[in-house]
Amino acid sequence: MNVDSIESLITDKTSAIVPVHVYGNICDVEAIERIAKKHNLKVIYDAAHAFGTRYKGKGIGTFGDASMFSFHATKVFHTIEGGGLAYGDSALKDNLAIFRNFGLAGPETVVEAGTNAKMNEFQAAMGLCNLENIDGVLAKRKAVVERYRERLDSVKGIKLSAIQDGVESNYSYLPVVFEDEFGLNRDEVADKLAKDNIYARKYFYPLVNDFECYKDEYSSYDTPVAKYLAARVLTLPLYADLAIEDVDRICDIILK
Ligand SMILES: *Cc1c(COP(=O)(O)O)cnc(C)c1O
Numbered sequence: 001m002n003v004d005s006i007e008s009l010i011t012d013k014t015s016a017i018v019p020v021h022v023y024g025n026i027c028d029v030e031a032i033e034r035i036a037k038k039h040n041l042k043v044i045y046d047a048a049h050a051f052g053t054r055y056k057g058k059g060i061g062t063f064g065d066a067s068m069f070s071f072h073a074t075k076v077f078h079t080i081e082g083g084g085l086a087y088g089d090s091a092l093k094d095n096l097a098i099f100r101n102f103g104l105a106g107p108e109t110v111v112e113a114g115t116n117a118k119m120n121e122f123q124a125a126m127g128l129c130n131l132e133n134i135d136g137v138l139a140k141r142k143a144v145v146e147r148y149r150e151r152l153d154s155v156k157g158i159k160l161s162a163i164q165d166g167v168e169s170n171y172s173y174l175p176v177v178f179e180d181e182f183g184l185n186r187d188e189v190a191d192k193l194a195k196d197n198i199y200a201r202k203y204f205y206p207l208v209n210d211f212e213c214y215k216d217e218y219s220s221y222d223t224p225v226a227k228y229l230a231a232r233v234l235t236l237p238l239y240a241d242l243a244i245e246d247v248d249r250i251c252d253i254i255l256k
Contacts, residue, residue: 002225003031007039016042021050021060023235024076024172025161029055029063036064044068047086051077052138052170061086071127076141076172077134079127082119140240141171147244148174148236151251157182158254174236175203177229186232189254198250200234 001019017036019027027045036043043064047053051069053060061067066087071079085096098105103114130137152158159177163169178186186202193200207230209218220227236250 001027001032003028003035006032006035010039010041014039014041016044016065018044018046019064020046020048021053022173023049023161023175024053024169025164026050026053026055026060026167033063042066048072048075048083049172050170051075051172052134054168056166059086062088065089066092071123076137076170077127077130079119079123079130082123082127083117137240138170141238142169143244144238144240144242144247145169145171145174147247148238148251151248152176152254155182155255171238173203174238175233176236177232178234179232186234190234193250193253196253198237198253200236202230203233203235205230205233 001017006017017032019032021027032043035041043066045060045064045067047060047067048070050060050067051071055063061069066085069084069086071077071082071084073080087096098111099114100117101114102116103110103112105111149160153160157179159179161175178184178189182189184192190200190202204226207220207223207226208214209223210220210230220230237246
């Protein structure tokens with residue numbers, strides 16, 4: 001989220017700002033807090049990419065009024081499916097418990113249109129097992145990312161995301177931008193890798209505002225930076241047990 005664009009988009013109907021931390025990088029939480037205070041707005045972060053990320057020594061879930069985490073199987077920490085909410089105001093606790101359990105305040109009392117967002121015991125058990133290993137997982141991911149950076153950082157036409165001051169990343173993704181001077185475009189690089197059974201993902205592609213179902217409501221021309229990046233980003237394979245030799249093999253193919 002470009003913090004310089006937020007204020008011009010606030011109207012009298014605005015009640016909250018919903019920024020997304022992406023790739024384990026974080027939003028400008030300080031600027032967002034200043035804007036939210038000034039306009040009396042809530043801040044609810046999508047922190048699905050940021051489990052384990054810390055800023056100035058504090059867990060990322062401590063910023064804003066609430067942060068949503070996804071524990072889907074593809075995330076750094078997972079419970080197979082599921083998620084979690086971190087929030088500062090303990091008065092929210094009872095409301096949220098009702099909301100996630102069909103709006104039931106008692107066996108015969110439904111006080112709001114709730115949803116079924118409960119986590120079952122089996123998923124919770126999976127999460128507890130994964131939590132035991134999380135520090136090791138993050139350390140291994142860090143080593144993988146550092147190797148990718150060593151190999152790709154100075155290559156002409158390749159751009160990696162900046163390392164942010166004060167941020168301990170969770171190394172959840174390795175987005176690579178293939179600019180025109182690289183010689184091959186993003187799709188061509190993805191095809192070359194796929195020939196060697198290496199499957200890199202195009203992120204965030206297609207853009208949400210280009211989805212068929214939103215075609216009459218939104219336009220990706222309103223988000224030019226996202227539109228530019230959606231055509232050029234490839235996230236390279238990244239998981240805790242990815243061997244450094246395999247990182248080298250992937251980089252060799254890209255460099256060749
Ligand atoms: C995975 C993800 C979600 C969705 O999480 P679910 O657990 O599938 O609901 C939302 N936002 C971002 C940025 C994600 O990566």
